[in-house]
Amino acid sequence: MNKRIGFIGCGQMGRAMIQGMIDAGLVKAEDIAATALSDETIDFVTDEYGIQISNDNKRLARESDLLFLAIKPYVYQGVIQEIKDEVRDDTVVVTIAAGITLDAMKEAFGRNVKVIRSMPNTPSLVGAGMSVLCPNDFVANQELAEVMEVFESFGEAEVVEEKLMDAVPSVSGSSPAFIYMLIEAMADTAVQQGFPREKAYKIVSQAVEGAAKMVKETGKHPGELKDAVCTPGGTTISGVTKLEEVGFRNAIIQGMTACTDRSKELSQGKK
Ligand SMILES: NC(=O)C1=CN([C@@H]2O[C@H](COP(=O)(O)OP(=O)(O)OC[C@H]3O[C@@H](n4cnc5c(N)ncnc54)[C@H](O)[C@@H]3O)[C@@H](O)[C@H]2O)C=CC1
Numbered sequence: 001m002n003k004r005i006g007f008i009g010c011g012q013m014g015r016a017m018i019q020g021m022i023d024a025g026l027v028k029a030e031d032i033a034a035t036a037l038s039d040e041t042i043d044f045v046t047d048e049y050g051i052q053i054s055n056d057n058k059r060l061a062r063e064s065d066l067l068f069l070a071i072k073p074y075v076y077q078g079v080i081q082e083i084k085d086e087v088r089d090d091t092v093v094v095t096i097a098a099g100i101t102l103d104a105m106k107e108a109f110g111r112n113v114k115v116i117r118s119m120p121n122t123p124s125l126v127g128a129g130m131s132v133l134c135p136n137d138f139v140a141n142q143e144l145a146e147v148m149e150v151f152e153s154f155g156e157a158e159v160v161e162e163k164l165m166d167a168v169p170s171v172s173g174s175s176p177a178f179i180y181m182l183i184e185a186m187a188d189t190a191v192q193q194g195f196p197r198e199k200a201y202k203i204v205s206q207a208v209e210g211a212a213k214m215v216k217e218t219g220k221h222p223g224e225l226k227d228a229v230c231t232p233g234g235t236t237i238s239g240v241t242k243l244e245e246v247g248f249r250n251a252i253i254q255g256m257t258a259c260t261d262r263s264k265e266l267s268q269g270k271k
């Protein structure tokens with residue numbers, strides 16, 4: 001891809017995307033530039049990724065064709081204030097923060113900048129990301145297609161209407177944390193039952209990956225796949241019954257709803 005890609009902020013999520021796109025071979029390391037605050041991060045990122053990195057947000061904004069704002073929501077206002085006159089009219093700005101709306105971006109820039117609101121997730125680091133995108137009216141179809149190509153280089157990507165974006169962290173951006181909690185709880189139980197820790201993680205995470213693959217590749221309803229595991233009078237149905245008794249599904253629903261509620265609060269400008 002013949003584009004200069006810039007990242008303002010190079011923390012967990014920025015690095016996951018950078019690593020993912022370099023590994024995929026879509027972009028060369030020399031076509032990616034980033035900024036960071038500390039010399040420590042600058043040194044680390046230079047050694048690890050071989051991309052250009054500095055602390056000069058203005059220059060990065062001027063030189064990027066595609067500019068990712070990979071910073072925390074509460075620093076957006078300050079950073080946009082700093083770069084807004086440097087961003088070119090043909091640059092596409094990609095936000096990745098929960099609760100930063102397209103309207104908030106327009107207000108912060110004070111003009112009609114091309115913006116794509118997105119929500120990636122950290123499995124992008126290993127090429128298994130799930131990103132959801134929503135462009136504003138100034139992004140041309142061709143530009144959206146190019147940005148989709150970037151996101152698809154480190155996983156899968158979908159476009160949705162903005163009204164769904166507050167619900168997106170619960171299904172993609174934040175959801176890996178919930179799955180890690182499930183894996184941790186299952187592995188802890190396995191350890192309690194005598195498995196060595198490393199074997200427990202391997203077995204459980206492969207089972208989780210396999211189950212997800214079954215949903216994706218067979219196209220069958222998850223309930224049907226669950227039923228196929230439950231031997232009458234067997235082990236699985238005993239586990240399923242206990243999980244229903246203790247409110248497993250309801251716990252997931254409540255966690256995801258809290259996640260979306262928090263995203264809505266952030267979208268409304270609440271700290
Ligand atoms: N961590 C995750 O799983 C996901 C995070 N996000 C979003 O990504 C954004 C970044 O999150 P993380 O990478 O987790 O945070 P992080 O704290 O790991 O990275 C943010 C980086 O931005 C740097 N930074 C802060 N102010 C800066 C400035 N003025 N100029 C240049 N760099 C600056 C910080 O030093 C830090 O390295 C957040 O808005 C978050 O909502 C979205 C999806 C998933």
Ligand SMILES: O=C(O)[C@@H]1CCC=N1
Pocket residue numbers: 097098169173174
């Ligand atoms: O926790 C957060 O707010 C960010 C957005 C999705 C994942 N991490």
